[in-house]
Amino acid sequence: MDESTRTETIHRLKSVAGHINGIIRMLEEERYCIDVITQIQAAQTALSRASENILDAHLRTCVTDAIQNDDADERERVLAEVMQVFRHTNKP
Amino acid sequence: MDESTRTETIHRLKSVAGHINGIIRMLEEERYCIDVITQIQAAQTALSRASENILDAHLRTCVTDAIQNDDADERERVLAEVMQVFRHTNKP
Amino acid sequence: MDESTRTETIHRLKSVAGHINGIIRMLEEERYCIDVITQIQAAQTALSRASENILDAHLRTCVTDAIQNDDADERERVLAEVMQVFRHTNKP
Amino acid sequence: MDESTRTETIHRLKSVAGHINGIIRMLEEERYCIDVITQIQAAQTALSRASENILDAHLRTCVTDAIQNDDADERERVLAEVMQVFRHTNKP
Numbered sequence: 001m002d003e004s005t006r007t008e009t010i011h012r013l014k015s016v017a018g019h020i021n022g023i024i025r026m027l028e029e030e031r032y033c034i035d036v037i038t039q040i041q042a043a044q045t046a047l048s049r050a051s052e053n054i055l056d057a058h059l060r061t062c063v064t065d066a067i068q069n070d071d072a073d074e075r076e077r078v079l080a081e082v083m084q085v086f087r088h089t090n091k092p
Numbered sequence: 093m094d095e096s097t098r099t100e101t102i103h104r105l106k107s108v109a110g111h112i113n114g115i116i117r118m119l120e121e122e123r124y125c126i127d128v129i130t131q132i133q134a135a136q137t138a139l140s141r142a143s144e145n146i147l148d149a150h151l152r153t154c155v156t157d158a159i160q161n162d163d164a165d166e167r168e169r170v171l172a173e174v175m176q177v178f179r180h181t182n183k184p
Numbered sequence: 185m186d187e188s189t190r191t192e193t194i195h196r197l198k199s200v201a202g203h204i205n206g207i208i209r210m211l212e213e214e215r216y217c218i219d220v221i222t223q224i225q226a227a228q229t230a231l232s233r234a235s236e237n238i239l240d241a242h243l244r245t246c247v248t249d250a251i252q253n254d255d256a257d258e259r260e261r262v263l264a265e266v267m268q269v270f271r272h273t274n275k276p
Numbered sequence: 277m278d279e280s281t282r283t284e285t286i287h288r289l290k291s292v293a294g295h296i297n298g299i300i301r302m303l304e305e306e307r308y309c310i311d312v313i314t315q316i317q318a319a320q321t322a323l324s325r326a327s328e329n330i331l332d333a334h335l336r337t338c339v340t341d342a343i344q345n346d347d348a349d350e351r352e353r354v355l356a357e358v359m360q361v362f363r364h365t366n367k368p
Contacts, residue, residue: 001125009128010119017112024105033093033150034173036101040143041180044136048366051132055362058125059355067343079335081126082358086331088133089366090324140274147270151263159251171243174266178239182232182273185309193312194303201296208289217277217334218357220285224327225364228320235316242309265310272317 005057009050016046048089055085097149101142108138140181147177189241193234200230232273239269281333285326292322324365331361 001009023039059082066078093101115131151174158170185193207223243266250262277285299315335358342354 010116013112013116017109020105020109027102033146037143037146037177040139044139047132047136051129054125054129056359064343067340083332085129148267156251159248175240194300197296197300201293204289204293208286211282211286217330221327221330221361224323228323231316231320235313238309238313269313
């Protein structure tokens, strides 16, 4: 992962952690269920953006390096990892 | 939302906030991209369990009350909210 | 499910079946992988819209009837079914 | 895409088309909403498996070729396409 993706992702995750603390306060204040769920879904969306940015950077660095390399096992390994990430997000 | 769902959800969200702080540390330590993504996906799964539990409690309390009520607008409102939550999670 | 939702859903599913036959032809013509995946994702989106419309109708008919009924087991059963549908679409 | 993935995917999509025709019959027979939704979700899962298999084959053929190639624009193009597929499946 390049440095700017790392910095941006740390920033984004700190924001998500703050968001989740805000949702905890909503629960403590007995706020309306649907409003709480909407905020949880927004936090999940922010996490999805974070994982997309990391995967994007990963494809352009580690995956590109591995595929340009002569080691077939290493190529196989990085592609299998990308598929594992994709399968997890894809409809069960 | 009933009290036990509220308490359990607060507990779960505090755990997710701790998890996300752990992911921030992984990024600061320059850990492998795929390991970071896997942890982000695990945090999203925990958030999904939280929103499911809240929706379950909501159906059994607010939605049930509204539907047993004579106010057709109120029934319509709570069902539209449930559908909005469902549409958000459903495949785009 | 009301009659208009049923008719509309049958229409929509016939369109999805036609869409999938079109994707099979794309494969037979050795079209580009990403274009095939994009069409599969579009078919999934159409199926999501179909299941949302059915759930919406279900909430307004069967679920509303069951909740307005005195039979607590029946209420419990229909709400558990709605949650099962929601859990399936929600992030694993 | 290799020949065995293409053949297997065509077989799988023919099975999904048959499945969807079965769901249309369920609707015509006025079967229970939740049973219809469950079958739609199963058809979506089969489509997800199909798109995963195509993406897997695509990574091992076109993407690997493009990345091993000297053309930076082409590398950029195939990686952007993979990310577009991933973003579509990821939580909105």
